[in-house]
Amino acid sequence: MSNTKESQLSEIATSTYQCKYCLQEIEQKAKVCHYCSRYQNRLIQSLGTIVHLISIGAFVISIIMMWIAFSHLKEARQERIAAEDAVQKAETVAASLIRVTYIQAKTKNEFGNSSRLKKAQAIIEEELNKVLKLGFPNEEGRKAFIQELTKELPPRGD
Ligand SMILES: [Zn+2]
Numbered sequence: 001m002s003n004t005k006e007s008q009l010s011e012i013a014t015s016t017y018q019c020k021y022c023l024q025e026i027e028q029k030a031k032v033c034h035y036c037s038r039y040q041n042r043l044i045q046s047l048g049t050i051v052h053l054i055s056i057g058a059f060v061i062s063i064i065m066m067w068i069a070f071s072h073l074k075e076a077r078q079e080r081i082a083a084e085d086a087v088q089k090a091e092t093v094a095a096s097l098i099r100v101t102y103i104q105a106k107t108k109n110e111f112g113n114s115s116r117l118k119k120a121q122a123i124i125e126e127e128l129n130k131v132l133k134l135g136f137p138n139e140e141g142r143k144a145f146i147q148e149l150t151k152e153l154p155p156r157g158d
Pocket residue numbers: 019020021022023024033034035036037038
């Protein structure tokens with residue numbers, strides 16, 4: 001009876017051994033340590049480590065690629081916004097000049113102080129101010145430009 005117990009104990013003692021990595025007692029036949037989940041075969045374990053490192057590398061590379069793609073997208077978006085802004089300004093200028101030309105042509109041979117002429121004058125001024133603000137966003141620059149223009153006209157009543 002005591003003999004069988006001893007032999008059982010010695011069997012248990014020989015059938016376990018230490019994990020190569022975490023040094024816990026594990027079954028001798030175990031291919032994987034159930035404490036640290038490492039393969040006891042060093043070749044398989046190092047292959048696993050290599051695969052793991054490769055997947056970390058791939059992850060880092062994909063993040064870098066995403067970052068590059070995102071910054072290009074941002075750049076393209078800023079360029080597109082600037083281009084759209086320029087197109088919009090050009091459209092405003094074109095529309096204003098067309099309106100001014102049309103109204104001037106419509107009232108070309110009209111004289112006097114009629115409400116029709118006053119309205120035409122008001123529209124022309126409004127349109128020119130719109131265009132001037134695009135050409136001279138700075139108010140000081142705008143005033144200086146208008147002053148220069150006014151100087152070119154002979155004084156009233158001449
Ligand atoms: Zn282990």
